[in-house]
Amino acid sequence: xxxxxNKAFLVGNKVVxxxxxxxxxVHSSESLRPLFACDPANGLTxxxxxxxxxxxxxxxxxxxxxxxxxQEKIRNLVNNAAAVPRLGIGGYEWWSEALHGVSDVGxxxxxxxxxxxxxxxxxxxxxxxxxxxxxxxxxxxxxxxxARAMYNGGxxxxxxxxxNVNILRDPRWGRGQETxxxxxxxxxxxxxxxxxxxxxxxxxxxxxxxxCCKHYTAYDLDNWNGVDRFHFNAKVTxxxxxxxxxxxxxxxxxEGKVASVMCSYNQVNGKPTCADExxxxxxxxxxxxxxxxxxxxxxxxxxxxxxxxxxxxxxEAAAASIKAGLDLDCGPFLAIFTEGAVxxxxxxxxxxxxxLANTLTVQMRLGMFDGNLGxxxxxxxxxxxxxxxKHLALEAAHQGIVLLKNSGRSLPxxxxxHRTVAVIGPNSDVTETMxxxxxxxxxxxTTPLQGISRYARTLHQAGCAGVACKGNQGFGAAExxxxxxxxxxxxxxxxxxxxxxxxxxxxxxxPGFQQDLVTxxxxxxxxxxxxxxxxxxxxxxxxAKNDPRVAAIIWAxxxxxxxxxxxxxxxxxxxxxxxxLPMTWYPQDYVAKVPMTVMAMRASGxxxxxxxxxxxxxxxxxxxxxxxxxxxxxxxxxxxLAQLSVSLSNLNSANAIxxxxxxxxxxxxxxCNSFPKMPVHVEVSNTGELDGTHTVFVFAEPPKNGxxxxxxxxxxxxxxxVHVTAGGKQTVQINxxxxxxxxxVDEYGKRRIPMGxxxxxxxxxxHTILVQPxx
Numbered sequence: 136x137x138x139x140x141n142k143a144f145l146v147g148n149k150v151v152x153x154x155x156x157x158x159x160x161v162h163s164s165e166s167l168r169p170l171f172a173c174d175p176a177n178g179l180t181x182x183x184x185x186x187x188x189x190x191x192x193x194x195x196x197x198x199x200x201x202x203x204x205x206q207e208k209i210r211n212l213v214n215n216a217a218a219v220p221r222l223g224i225g226g227y228e229w230w231s232e233a234l235h236g237v238s239d240v241g242x243x244x245x246x247x248x249x250x251x252x253x254x255x256x257x258x259x260x261x262x263x264x265x266x267x268x269x270x271x272x273x274x275x276x277x278x279x280x281x282a283r284a285m286y287n288g289g290x291x292x293x294x295x296x297x298x299n300v301n302i303l304r305d306p307r308w309g310r311g312q313e314t315x316x317x318x319x320x321x322x323x324x325x326x327x328x329x330x331x332x333x334x335x336x337x338x339x340x341x342x343x344x345x346x347c348c349k350h351y352t353a354y355d356l357d358n359w360n361g362v363d364r365f366h367f368n369a370k371v372t373x374x375x376x377x378x379x380x381x382x383x384x385x386x387x388x389x390e391g392k393v394a395s396v397m398c399s400y401n402q403v404n405g406k407p408t409c410a411d412e413x414x415x416x417x418x419x420x421x422x423x424x425x426x427x428x429x430x431x432x433x434x435x436x437x438x439x440x441x442x443x444x445x446x447x448x449x450x451e452a453a454a455a456s457i458k459a460g461l462d463l464d465c466g467p468f469l470a471i472f473t474e475g476a477v478x479x480x481x482x483x484x485x486x487x488x489x490x491l492a493n494t495l496t497v498q499m500r501l502g503m504f505d506g507n508l509g510x511x512x513x514x515x516x517x518x519x520x521x522x523x524x525k526h527l528a529l530e531a532a533h534q535g536i537v538l539l540k541n542s543g544r545s546l547p548x549x550x551x552x553h554r555t556v557a558v559i560g561p562n563s564d565v566t567e568t569m570x571x572x573x574x575x576x577x578x579x580x581t582t583p584l585q586g587i588s589r590y591a592r593t594l595h596q597a598g599c600a601g602v603a604c605k606g607n608q609g610f611g612a613a614e615x616x617x618x619x620x621x622x623x624x625x626x627x628x629x630x631x632x633x634x635x636x637x638x639x640x641x642x643x644x645x646p647g648f649q650q651d652l653v654t655x656x657x658x659x660x661x662x663x664x665x666x667x668x669x670x671x672x673x674x675x676x677x678x679a680k681n682d683p684r685v686a687a688i689i690w691a692x693x694x695x696x697x698x699x700x701x702x703x704x705x706x707x708x709x710x711x712x713x714x715x716l717p718m719t720w721y722p723q724d725y726v727a728k729v730p731m732t733v734m735a736m737r738a739s740g741x742x743x744x745x746x747x748x749x750x751x752x753x754x755x756x757x758x759x760x761x762x763x764x765x766x767x768x769x770x771x772x773x774x775x776l777a778q779l780s781v782s783l784s785n786l787n788s789a790n791a792i793x794x795x796x797x798x799x800x801x802x803x804x805x806x807c808n809s810f811p812k813m814p815v816h817v818e819v820s821n822t823g824e825l826d827g828t829h830t831v832f833v834f835a836e837p838p839k840n841g842x843x844x845x846x847x848x849x850x851x852x853x854x855x856x857v858h859v860t861a862g863g864k865q866t867v868q869i870n871x872x873x874x875x876x877x878x879x880v881d882e883y884g885k886r887r888i889p890m891g892x893x894x895x896x897x898x899x900x901x902h903t904i905l906v907q908p909x910x
Contacts, residue, residue: 168289171498172224173506180223185504192340192499199495199504200488205474208487211494212462212469214433215242227498229430230465233278233295233333233344234313234573235259235695237285243292244282246576249516250290253281254524254578254696257532258571259298259325260671261692263315264714264761265534266830267856268328274531275332277524279344282333284514286344293501295333296347296397296430296465297573300326300383303672303718304355304745305731307640311355312571312671312693316717317746317758319379320851323386330391340426342394342500343511348387349397350432351419352408353380356401359639359731365442368402371734373884374844376403379736385423394427394497398461400435407439410452415460428493431456433465440468454481462490520578525697532694532701534828537714538687538762540679545663545686547708547764548590548622553663556591557620558584559613559656560627561599561649562669568630571671571693580696583626583667586703594620598656602630604647610655617660624706625653628669639731643675643723650678657684667691667702673720677755690716708764713828713856715761719747719754737846749846759832759851765823765861769831769898772816772866779813779873780909781888782806798841799887800908802878812870813904817897819867821859831855831867831897837879838891844882845889849896852876871895877906 173186180186185199200208202222210217218226231243237253239246246252256262256274265271285291299313300322315325326348335343353369353376356362371380387393396419398409408414409431419425439445440452449472456464457473464470476482502509538546548556562568566580584595598613600606617623627649634640644650657664663686666679671693679685689712694701704710728743738744738751747758781800817831834849853876857865871877877893878886888906895902 168287168508169225170506171227171503173504174223175506177223183222186506188505192496195499195504196492196495200491205477205484205487208484208491209473210470211491212464212473212487213467214463214465228292229294229463230433231282231292231295232297232573233282234297234299235262235274235571236278236575237282237291238573238575240573241296243294244285244575245290247290250285250288250519252576252578253285253519254278254528255570255574256528257535257695257698258312258671258693259315260303260312260717261535261694262531263321263325263535263717264537264692265531265856266321266715266854267534268324270531270534271325271328272332273527275329276335277527279333279335280514281519281524282344283511284516284518287508287512287514288516293503294345294347294395294497296349296395298326298329298346298348299350300348300387301350301355302379302383304734304736305729306643306673306718306721307359307726307731308355308672309357309634309638309640310636311718312634313573317719318717318748318851319382321717321854322383323390326383326387326393327391330387330393334392334394337510340500341502342497345394345427345497345501347395347397347430348384348391348393350399351384351396352376352399352414353403353734354399354401356731357637357639362732364400365438367732368405369734371403372882374880374882375734375736377884377886378880381418384419388419388423388425392426394500395430396425396427397430397432398435400432400438402443407435407443407445409435409461410439410445410455410459412459420460427497428462429460430463431461431465434468435466436461436464436468437466450476450479450481457482457486457490462493525578528695529697529701532698533704533710535692535714536694536701536705536712537690537716538705538712539690539756539760540685540688541762542683542686546665546706548663548706550590550707553621554591555594555620556587557594557596557616557623557660558587558626559596559598559616559623560625560652561597561602561604562628562630563595563597563624563626565630568669569694569698570696572631572635577696581698581700583624583699583702586699586701587624587706590703590707598652599647599649602628602633602646602649604649604652607648607651610652613652613656614659617656620660620662622662622665623656623660624665624667625656626667626669627653628674629671630669634671640672643673643721643726645674645676653679653685654682657682660684663687665689665706669693673718673755675721675723675755677722680755711764711825711827712761713763713830715759715830716756717758719750719758720756722753722755725752737844744846748848748850751848759830763827763829765821765825765827767827767829767859768820768822769900770818770820771900771902772818775815775902776813776904778905778907780907781873782809782909797843797881797887798838798890800890802874802886802888805874805888807874812872815869815871815895815897815902817867817869817900818864819857819859820864821861824861826858826860828856828858831857833869834896835876836894836896837877838889838893841889841891842879842881842887845879847879871904873906877904
């Protein structure tokens with residue numbers, strides 16, 4: 136069949152034309168990528184059992200492993216897995232990235248030709264500020280559409296080492312921008328939502344693409360004060376591990392059903408995570424039941440041998456990692472030293488078989504051994520950077536941008552009254568800064584200057600040469616522009632030269648002379664001054680918060696390819712901000728009290744603790760803060776239960792199970808299925824003049840007496856995003872589960888339900904629940 140002679144079919148048979156066109160469309164898509172394995176045109180492999188799609192995957196996997204030599208197996212333990220030509224299997228690059236869009240950071244994806252770019256959504260910290268789980272999943276779905284299209288085009292893989300679900304424990308961390316913020320429940324829900332979007336919901340355990348939650352665990356220091364991630368030993372209590380650091384990973388595996396978890400560079404309590412059997416084999420695969428593979432961060436095995444000196448020989452390092460549960464090495468280490476480990480008796484071929492079974496199973500779930508491109512074969516260049524995808528990137532930025540100050544309702548500006556706007560600052564006309572790190576090539580950009588220019592005549596001055604802002608030479612021109620304008624927008628903040636992978640900050644203030652530029656321009660401006668901040672981590676802008684000449688402050692995070700349009704739409708009221716901060720904004724003096732190397736979450740002595748859950752000191756802006764152009768109130772529609780009795784799973788040993796000294800019951804001993812969920816109905820009223828979105832946060836405050844070392848101020852248990860029209864109302868039902876929501880973690884890492892008065896905080900509302908044992 137020729138795909139170039141369709142005109143010959145036009146006479147008398149339009150149905151044939153359509154059929155030929157569709158067949159050619161699929162053929163042209165498939166022809167760009169040679170089939171990875173099991174090509175039906177290859178007589179050599181046509182009859183092999185691992186190629187038969189009607190055979191169960193686990194049987195196919197074992198059949199394939201049985202045909203491989205030891206050397207072939209070993210060359211498939213690394214990210215650039217070698218081809219096995221005699222079995223018709225191609226080579227494969229496992230390392231691709233899709234943190235907030237398909238990225239070319241890893242070697243698995245490349246842009247160019249028919250795929251010059253991909254939709255670049257806001258950086259994760261910005262999207263997290265939307266607190267919109269359906270948005271998170273939809274972004275994942277779009278990214279996986281584009282990933283599959285690029286795979287079909289031969290320029291990307293199907294295994295994506297995203298998302299990053301580490302906790303933003305310290306505000307200085309350079310990679311905090313990649314994470315969903317400081318709260319473990321939020322990070323866990325983000326992980327599950329984004330993974331579901333990426334991997335799809337196909338029947339039969341099949342995968343659209345394979346996601347990976349990273350970096351497990353207690354990884355949140357890159358390079359601070361002479362300590363780097365390759366040498367850092369994170370000393371973490373079992374309590375903090377269970378109620379903070381591991382929570383997002385457990386959610387990612389148990390709820391998101393992620394196909395992979397990545398272990399980190401650092402040690403945890405003296406052991407490299409990639410060689411820790413308890414963390415990998417016992418926890419991820421044993422307790423959480425991972426259905427997938429465990430991969431190392433790149434060169435992690437090499438790092439724990441050559442830099443941490445954890446083992447005496449490279450063969451011992453190879454054996455330690457595989458026996459601990461590692462299935463795939465990002466890097467060449469296992470390809471080089473695993474055979475030697477087998478020869479020395481440190482490892483058996485069956486150990487290698489178990490690792491291979493996990494990776495091969497994922498490839499088969501992806502359809503890579505099915506002899507075709509599967510149900511996504513029709514995706515191609517036309518499915519990347521579509522108008523709908525670009526609109527979603529804009530909408531995600533709208534939802535993630537946070538309004539932090541709005542004195543006298545200075546915003547939104549009016550295009551009629553504010554006809555000339557001075558646009559000033561080192562981030563006022565940037566492109567790549569808006570997409571943060573682990574980004575690809577964006578479809579297109581709209582800078583803040585371009586966005587504002589759609590609403591008003593603009594006077595542009597950078598003010599500083601870059602965010603480092605090492606001099607004030609440009610201040611005079613910036614002040615002059617502000618004097619001539621009806622309003623002034625200062626776009627300041629950070630970029631990857633200040634915060635990034637391998638680059639932690641030393642402080643929380645604006646870099647260089649940026650603060651001076653803001654203050655001087657605010658003094659000179661004849662109209663309202665709006666300060667827009669681009670950053671991943673929090674910035675101490677107390678000076679601007681307290682300066683009456685700075686009318687409004689907006690945090691845009693890193694807002695993605697459409698960031699400038701979103702910023703302008705919010706400034707001029709075409710969009711109503713509804714984002715909330717996913718992290719605490721601390722004052723500068725906080726970091727002097729808290730070394731980055733101290734992993735403890737809870738306050739102790741002069742140590743102030745970390746995040747809103749444990750820190751009680753002053754803040755610039757609190758977790759969950761964010762304003763709107765409208766106003767919302769909460770009320771309880773029905774009176775929730777005021778008392779809850781917890782049944783025990785074994786009544787004969789009830790007295791033994793109830794710990795009288797801590798006034799608590801272990802969750803593992805409670806009969807969680809026997810008592811009903813407690814419904815709480817919250818009515819959200821929009822009492823303003825504009826439609827808007829609002830996040831309903833529900834926090835639980837446990838009883839103060841009882842469990843030793845608890846130290847929790849309050850803990851977010853759930854959240855819901857609602858859209859409410861002006862003057863309208865929406866009712867949100869939240870089902871409080873004693874085991875899931877009222878449980879806390881004791882100093883031994885065990886989850887317990889404290890008896891006594893638990894307080895629910897919902898906005899300004901408070902509701903007390905008395906929890907007592909049913910003995």
